Amino acid sequence: MQLFFALLSGLLISAGIAVSKMIDPQKVLGFLDLTGNWDPSLALVMAAALVVYTIGYKLSLKKGAPLLSTGFALPSKQQLDRSLLIGAAIFGVGWGLAGYCPGPAIAALPAAGSGTAGFVAMMIIGWFIAGKVPLKK
Numbered sequence: 412m413q414l415f416f417a418l419l420s421g422l423l424i425s426a427g428i429a430v431s432k433m434i435d436p437q438k439v440l441g442f443l444d445l446t447g448n449w450d451p452s453l454a455l456v457m458a459a460a461l462v463v464y465t466i467g468y469k470l471s472l473k474k475g476a477p478l479l480s481t482g483f484a485l486p487s488k489q490q491l492d493r494s495l496l497i498g499a500a501i502f503g504v505g506w507g508l509a510g511y512c513p514g515p516a517i518a519a520l521p522a523a524g525s526g527t528a529g530f531v532a533m534m535i536i537g538w539f540i541a542g543k544v545p546l547k548k
Contacts, residue, residue, distance in 0.1 A: 413479045425518040431456045434519035436510025443507055 432438050433456055441450030476482050506512050511519070511530050519527050 416479060424514065428515050428518045434515045434522070439506070439510040439512075439515075443510075 428434055431452070433453065438450060439453060441448060442453035444450075471477070471483065502512070509516075509530055511527070513534060516527060516531050516534065520531060
């Protein structure tokens with residue numbers, strides 16, 4: 412049942428990303444182009460997602476556990492550290508250069524060209540490389 416709802420959730424977010432046109436890297440790059448033809452649609456999608464998430468998060472905390480698990484997997488770490496800041500910077504540079512982040516890139520695979528497939532392939536290779544880098548605790 413967990414797998415079914417994970418697939419359903421993935422399908423739902425992929426549909427939302429596709430309907431909002433966030434699978435188009437030009438939409439993201441247009442949002443990042445503050446001095447040219449700025450496209451605010453990404454900010455509107457993020458704001459709507461934040462509202463929905465905040466309501467869902469608050470409602471979920473009132474429950475003792477999720478429907479299909481024994482407990483919520485909430486982060487316990489509260490500080491910014493070097494690894495987080497470096498990772499965020501690398502992610503931001505990659506996002507700004509390509510116009511893709513992982514979710515929209517994967518959602519765009521069925522309809523996109525070789526550039527998207529290449530991005531996803533390199534992203535997966537990056538995950539494996541990052542998994543080999545020792546992190547300080």
